[in-house]
Amino acid sequence: MWSEESTDAIPAPERAEWYQDVVARAIAPTRTALTDPCSFRASTTVLDLGLLQVSTFTYGALRSWRTPTLIRRGDPELFSLALMSRNSMWISQRRNDASLSAGDAVLFDSSRPFEAGTGPLPDPASRGTAAPLPGTVGSVMVHLPREALRLPPGDVDRLLARRLCARSGLGAILGQFVQSLERHALECAPQERERVGRALLDLTTAFVAQQLNACQELPAETRRRVLLERINVFIDQRLADPGLTPELIAARHHISLRSLYALFQQSQGESVAASIRRRRLERCRAELARTGPGAPHIQTVAQHAGFTSAAVFSRAFRSVYGVSPREFRKEATAGRPVHGSSRDRTF
Incomplete structure (x- = not known):
């Protein structure tokens, strides 16, 4: 502590x-x-x-x-x-x-x-x-x-x-x-x-x-963990980019796509695409929990997290948090406890 x-x-x-x-x-x-x-x-x-x-x-x-x-x-x-x-x-x-x-x-x-x-x-x-x-x-x-x-x-x-x-x-x-x-x-x-x-x-x-x-x-293990951290930071900084793909990540870090997949499965316990999707939804959830003046519009939240369609975002959000983005925002605005856990953490 x-x-x-x-x-x-x-x-x-x-x-x-x-x-x-x-x-x-x-x-x-x-x-x-x-x-x-x-x-x-x-x-x-x-x-x-x-x-x-x-x-x-x-x-x-x-x-x-x-x-x-x-x-x-x-x-x-x-x-x-x-x-x-x-x-x-x-x-x-x-x-x-x-x-x-x-x-x-x-x-x-x-x-x-x-x-x-x-x-x-x-x-x-x-x-x-x-x-x-x-x-x-x-x-x-x-x-x-x-x-x-x-x-x-x-x-x-x-x-x-x-x-x-x-x-x-x-x-x-x-x-x-x-x-x-x-x-x-x-x-x-x-x-x-x-x-x-x-x-x-x-x-x-x-x-x-x-x-x-x-x-x-x-040591090789140290280099592997540092590479993973660099990739995670890269992903977090580019979540708003709809073009963020495993291929782009591998190319920017000068590794093969196969090596990237293996790195995530061994260290993260999830695929690269699942990791990107999870982080985008977590970012959206945090933004939707903001209330009061200046709270971002739902469509803006989705765009800033790299979702290209409101419908795609709504389906993805509901599949994880059990409610639509609009319902989640309504609960947050009303001061009621909002849904905090996903139905499927592996996506």
Whole structure:
């Protein structure tokens, strides 16, 4: 489950110590200096996924250090991959410097000293003394044991404190996956969260391997699961396209149609066409449940989910949810419980 903490009830003189404690538990012990303790605000959430942890941070202007002394006192031996979502920050480690803004990512190591702060990267001559600029920074971090990242350690070290782009491709898929955890992790049972953790480990490892041009060094099973996740994101982004077909999906991912079918049957337990149809109907159901001003027209809902005919959409919706789209919308508008389960989940 997500655990949440914030400075809301913390007196200003205690906020630096509070934040140091939060970071120590989520990542590793650090030393922190706040620009203005009275105006400093911060919040964090942490999700335990078994082997991995995910944490979100929002915080005001600060400077932090992980020193050799702190490392000697205790080291969880973690890699952390931070995905920036708001404002800017910088980090220095292993003679590398990274200046980061929204859409960037950075990898750092709890076993090595580092220095970090909000705002742009300061001049080396003033580092450690210049006050960081104000502004709330937001990031999502994936924390994993060093040994879980099954790539040559010397190669991974070259990436520490380097700005990595997470705005497109595998980085964007990883970011979307992590963001979805904030919305849906509470819906998952403990064993499901462990499976989510394994999927996140695969995506994180693949993203790091991509930066090293070492994707072929990944285990075949990892490559298969990452390919499946990329295909699933591709499908979700193109549900409105009536031309979304298994042939198109296979061609865009440079695999044979037979390989695509086998991948879905082994991993999803349903055909590619059934998966597309299920997602379209789930999207329509969610849209039809919206009521009040601005609620989309039923025909618009169908078109935005890739249905080319109102009749086809109505039949498909009724076959799964037991009511027509119009009846479903009427129940939602009246505030009555709407049908939530399908008659046939395999389609």
